Amino acid sequence: MIVHPPPQLRLGSLDMAELVVPNDLRSAKAPESLILGELERNGYDGDSIFGLKLALEEAMTNAVKHGNRGDPTKHITVRYRITPDRAVIMVADEGPGFAPECVPDPTSDENIERPNGRGIMLMQCYMSRVCYNACGNEVWLVKDRADPSNPCCEGRLTAG
Amino acid sequence: MEQPSSHLKIRHADGVAQVEFADRKILEELSIQEIGDELDRLVEGTAGIRLLLNFRNVDHLSSAALGMLVTLNKKVKERNGELRLSDINRQIFEVFKITKLNRLFEIHDTAEQALAGFSRR
Numbered sequence: 001m002i003v004h005p006p007p008q009l010r011l012g013s014l015d016m017a018e019l020v021v022p023n024d025l026r027s028a029k030a031p032e033s034l035i036l037g038e039l040e041r042n043g044y045d046g047d048s049i050f051g052l053k054l055a056l057e058e059a060m061t062n063a064v065k066h067g068n069r070g071d072p073t074k075h076i077t078v079r080y081r082i083t084p085d086r087a088v089i090m091v092a093d094e095g096p097g098f099a100p101e102c103v104p105d106p107t108s109d110e111n112i113e114r115p116n117g118r119g120i121m122l123m124q125c126y127m128s129r130v131c132y133n134a135c136g137n138e139v140w141l142v143k144d145r146a147d148p149s150n151p152c153c154e155g156r157l158t159a160g
Numbered sequence: 161m162e163q164p165s166s167h168l169k170i171r172h173a174d175g176v177a178q179v180e181f182a183d184r185k186i187l188e189e190l191s192i193q194e195i196g197d198e199l200d201r202l203v204e205g206t207a208g209i210r211l212l213l214n215f216r217n218v219d220h221l222s223s224a225a226l227g228m229l230v231t232l233n234k235k236v237k238e239r240n241g242e243l244r245l246s247d248i249n250r251q252i253f254e255v256f257k258i259t260k261l262n263r264l265f266e267i268h269d270t271a272e273q274a275l276a277g278f279s280r281r
Contacts (some may be wrong), residue, residue: 046251058223112261117223121191122222
């Protein structure tokens with residue numbers, strides 16, 4: 001299907017595959033398997049695949065647990081387009097959304113011993129760009145093949 | 161002495177509980193709660209536990225696993241125990257560095273190095 005990613009990602013229109021899965025963590029594994037297979041077929045290296053798997057897992061977990069609040073009647077929509085040059089993945093839940101900029105820094109001294117709050121940071125570190133829609137219930141993960149594999153956390157979150 | 165466990169291989173030797181994960185993908189979200197519960201039982205059953213988690217079988221983990229480890233570390237400290245991690249591969253160690261949890265946990269390259277530190281106590 002033809003999709004229009006958020007304009008700040010400057011991706012234009014994309015022909016993306018779509019999967020809709022029930023809102024549980026086991027079902028959330030199905031898109032991951034398909035996307036990882038596409039990454040391998042397109043020749044992504046081990047470090048890139050590690051980072052994309054981690055980012056996707058964090059996005060899916062956030063959607064199931066926080067976005068849809070574990071509600072089994074809700075669904076997760078995943079869209080993806082994997083080419084040799086770039087991986088673009090969107091994960092959307094049916095929740096009210098959130099403000100990602102308000103999530104506290106999990107590496108600060110006062111938060112370092114909190115069990116939660118590291119998922120968004122990891123997505124930002126391993127992806128070239130991370131972008132949310134205006135209400136925050138749709139996250140876009142972009143990994144440029146040319147981007148160095150070593151993660152960096154500076155300036156990766158693009159305002160939605 | 162080795163005890164059977166669904167997610168963990170636990171070996172008690174020289175006053176240290178040495179734990180390995182039974183599956184490479186065990187630290188994924190689906191299993192985290194169960195693994196955390198197993199480790200909790202281990203910690204609660206041994207006052208002042210000296211616990212070594214060996215990551216040599218683990219090739220992936222998520223923030224949920226990190227959260228479980230943070231909670232476990234607090235529980236071990238509260239009970240005057242000591243937790244060490246070892247044999248963490250390069251990709252996973254990068255996750256610890258990004259989240260700065262390499263400063264919170266005592267991480268050793270190998271189980272032998274971690275055990276040597278325990279024995280000096």
